[in-house]
Amino acid sequence: MDKSQGLTFQEAKTRLNKHGFNEIERKKQLSLLKLLLDQFKSPLIYILFFAGLITLFLKEWTDSVVIFLAVGVNTILGFIQEFKAEKSLVALRKMIVIHTKVIRDGKEELIEAKNIVPGDLVVLSTGDKVPADGLIIKEVDLHISEAILTGESIPVEKRQLQNLKEERDEIKPQFKAFMGTVVVSGRGRMLVTATGMKAKMGQLAGKLKETIDEETPLKKQITKLSRFLAIIFALICLIIFFEGILRQRPWLEMFTLSVAVAVAAIPEGLVIALTVILTLGMQKILKRKGLVRKLLAAETLGSVDVICADKTGTLTEGKMKVVGADFINLHQGKKAAVLCNNLINPLEIAMMDWVSKENKNTGQLIKENPRIAEIPFSSEKKFIAVLTSLNNSKDRDRGEIFLSGAPEMVMEMVPFSSREKLKWMKKLDEYTKKGLRVVAFASRAGDLERLKLHFNRLKKDFKKYDGHVDGNWHSLKLEWLGLLLFEDPVRLEVKKSLAECQRAGIKVKIITGDYKNTALAVLRKLGLADGSLKEDQAMEGWQLEKISSEELLKKIDKVLLFSRTTPEQKIRIVEALQNKGHTVAMMGDGVNDVLALKKSDIGIVVNEASEVAKETADIVLLDSNFQTIVAAVEEGRGIFENIKKVVLFLLSDSFTEVILIGGSLLLGLPVPLFPAQILWVNLVEDGLPGLALAFEPKDDDLMKELPRKKGTPIIDKEIKVIIFIVGIMTDLFLFGIFIWLLKQEMAMEKVRTIVFAGLAINSLLYVFSCKTLRKNIWNENLFNNKFLIFSVFFGFLLLISGIYLPLANRLLKTVPLNISSWFIIIGLGVTNVLLIELVKWFFLRNKSKIKSNSLA
Structure with missing residues (x-):
């Protein structure tokens, strides 16, 4: 099999028939006989049976008939209602489908995880749940959390296996990925070796079997x-x-x-x-486009009095569009937008669409500038960097580094003069006040071998990143390219839902990674803010970093907007609200939001969220709309x-x-x-x-x-x-x-x-x-x-x-x-x-x- 082409669809079908679905066996979820017998486990039925037998023994036929009639009616009613409820729950669970990306016939396809077979080539990205056991055949800074198998919370760094012919039993775990584990950072490709009950997780199935019966607090x-x-x-x-x-x-x-x-x-x-x-x-929430994954959520929803919502995709449409470019060198800016791009989020897709409309040869550009190395984007670093070479005989010893990400991060890495930096900071402020999202770009061309040394050293530095940029980037002398401007239209129908929340005594707090001004422009359009917010109504990530838990507790109720926040800060916000006695619904979409989703009383994700975030969440918004949250609370x-x-x-x-x-x-x-x-x-x-x-x-x-x-x-x-x-x-x-x-x-x-x-x-x-x-x-x-x-x-x-x-x-x-x-x-x-x-x-x-x- 060509490991770059993956299986053919026909071969995958043959293997699926041979190996079966990639599923862990579960307890039988619905047994009519068991449900019927469960009706007789009630102390009430025991009492009635005992009384019925005594009246029969004493030949009190009338009382016997009435008592056994009572047993029959009670049993039938209980059986019918529990059967309907169990059947509905099973149907709801079947709607929760895990998807994964595979390479089939040389193309990337999104399929149900249960259809994966040995030999499949699986594409792994940050936030994915590993769908089967396999060998890592390609990786870029790939780190996987194996806590579900080992209990160890520190993610494991994975390496690319060079020799696929090596004996499987002798291959070290660092070259393997296991079903059920989670991709914490980076990306890679995995050759599937075991699925279903043959995977390591399947071998532990006896301990991990699930049942549909959930003992919620209210039921208890x-x-x-x-x-x-x-x-x-x-x-x-x-x-x-x-x-x-x-x-x-x-x-x-x-x-x-x-x-x-x-x-x-x-x-x-x-x-x-x-x-x-x-x-x-x-079922009613499902009709209103909200998939409730846990019974606990259904009973907790009614007490929600604070909704922590992300701006993108819920208050806005989540459809990014490039509406302007402010580049010093437009050609080089477009080149950076194409090469510093993995097409895995709406921003990157919008960048590629923008370049493609004016330059039809983006594929040729990628071919001429093959990627050698990468520092993947993460919510901590807030940038992506790539090293490319020039694929021609004339400049084969030349290369380029491209960088894109949050403007404040990119500006830190470029050796600006104070005057030049102030000029671009003012521009950034103007753009964000208009509600635009902004991505910055920088690049550096030079000798390929020298750039490789720089890049590898910087890659190691960022593995220990503590939130501060050191001088190594300045020594690289990156050149500032400029800014790309994006618009994400506001969902105007959300304005009605926000007003409904206000009437219902529910506070809505916006937690976003965007700039304060960008978020504020959205809030104005939705009627949540008139002009600028008061000082105690907005808090930025750097302020959260400095403030004590006691001080945050005092201020938390008044804050409407949290901007430039990190996933760790989201957890602090949720904890502070809960300590004030609030029932908190929290929105998230990535692997870094998992802890905040778990910490909240109700975890909510959009339908496009990562698989691991979906699995953690209590509710999935099938239409990714804020209105659905309000409907679910109602x-x-x-x-x-x-x-x-x-x-x-x-x-x-x-x-x-x-x-x-x-x-x-x-x-x-x-x-x-x-x-x-x-x-x-x-x-x-x-x-x-x-x-x-x-x-x-x-x-x-x-x-x-x-x-x-x-x-x-x-x-x-x-x-x-x-x-x-x-x-x-x-x-x-x-x-x-x-x-x-x-x-x-x-x-x-x-x-x-x-x-x-x-x-x-x-x-x-x-x-x-x-x-x-x-x-x-x-x-x-x-x-x-x-x-x-x-x-x-x-x-x-x-x-x-x-x-x-x-x-x-x-x-x-x-x-x-x-x-x-x-x-x-x-x-x-x-x-x-x-x-x-x-x-x-x-x-x-x-x-x-x-x-x-x-x-x-």
Whole structure:
């Protein structure tokens, strides 16, 4: 195989059939049988099974049917919802595709990493994740982090293997690259030797197998809450059981009653509802061009109150265009733009396009000036330098060094006179104030061998670069060529999103490597700045370098723009914001941003980001647009709101049912509900509407509220008060009706049927109050959730069936009710809802006052 041409597509296809996909085996992600069996692992199911077996043994057929029906319904509902959620998560994961560059048929192609085969020629660049094991056959200052394999954080310098025929086992690691490692700097080419499970990473697959199940903090919180409530309610049920026994009630009746109360009280549906809500939220964000990679992000998004955004590609279109050139020697400037170019970023592509439009022979220029050596660009050095020779017999002993990069760096390396330097600094200031990006160029022609010595010495010096340029560059006597000017158009639609952030209490901070003036011009166009920023609103990289962490903490909230920053400084900014109690969303795109992305609460990358940055990120912006970040935050807030609604509804009903049964026993009253009736209310009247709340559309005013504070519990003061009031008020009404009807000497079966219907109707009406905690029910669209409407309608039909069908009468021990009874039942439900709305109104009024004070 010609190592410069790579494999042919036909040969690659043959090898793919032979070796299989380049993938690490993972745990089976979706097993229907396992999902079904998991439904039976619940303590709730164990209790029901135990109770069902006892009732069967005692030949209490009616109770047995109801209990096993409860088991069946609970299992089927849980299985269906978890299956849908798991299926959606798998589909979302399949969208996360890693690509890599290979040489096929002599051309550079971008393919899915799973299609790489042994013998492929892989192109490696800074920020790439090495897709397979292989041999380094070409490199330019290539350094790879092998921390994932060795735990060693210091990148390993790689060398080019000269003899490919050498025995593979005898080749030293410095000539090899391994799957899963990360290119930290430089670039190179790798000949693939092992893929998939045959790669070194594949051999460790047993330790590295992944599963789709993510235990997010919120899920852990809900699970912990459910277990805590299960213990509390189990103790209450034991008290109910022994209280009944002490009052000489039949032990079987008390046992089944206690089991029914336990089933009704334990909010088993919370964990399923949480999974459904998070998965639906991820799908909604995807529809708005944001790919959420981690469940954790879906639940954290709603609390974001600071967005640290890069300017390029999000506030701007990311489409670089050369709009001017200020060169002393235009011909030499164009030559530098072509030769000092690797075509790996928008700036370099724009440079080549600019030269190509006027000079069609860029290929010939590269051929006549072959590259001998290179100092690759890095975010620390902020320049690229190349050494070329002249490919003709006349000047074969001659060569040139070309340099391009950040103007302040290039100016440091050129031996300017003070006057000349001041002149170009003024020009630079003028260009950046217009919002232009500027790249500087310099060159030096001379004896090739002498230039080689200079270049190699400088290359070694920059491996130990500490941010300061030494005198060696001045001894080289580089000649200043001039400046190339670029424009990156502003996304005007972002202006609306920034205003939306302001209304939502979200601060947007711009962190850019550009000049302050360039970024400020963009901010003006977007309405984030009127004229120049105040002194405490902008901070440059050199200022960040000098300032202490304590001082930064004091100033961080006021700073709007951070310019000329390094990746390390981004981490400091994120840490300072987090130490001030903010939930931070951070944007990045390169390998150097990985630590800042990890440090932030939400890591965000554009679709064009490096593979390693994508893998670190929580969200990938498929359209690279700032609007998508705002949309994701909005959906994140909706996710948290829906979780609160489900928790409120299910816990309110649990509290009501426990107090109703326990209170009646303590007061020496007859039991107001039979076990079968309690199970019916719990599964039919509570279960379906509770799950339907997961599908609630988000409130229109969601982005007019301030973000919730970090660590805000789901069950906050408002939720606790409503749960308590709902439980107490409903029970007081039911106790009042129960006692009054008993005094009227109404038949006990009818009294229990009225209480049963009253509890059910209360749930079916109360769920509409839970639709929103941000407005009262009369200001809410009650019909915008078709799942909720269906579940309430279905629940009402089943309630009517439970009261009027003869078979249901026998199972539930109910009797048909007359119209006057229904007036009592509906009156109870409406009164209860009005009282709840009164409590909501009180909280809404207080929230409005707090918001007014915070904005004042």
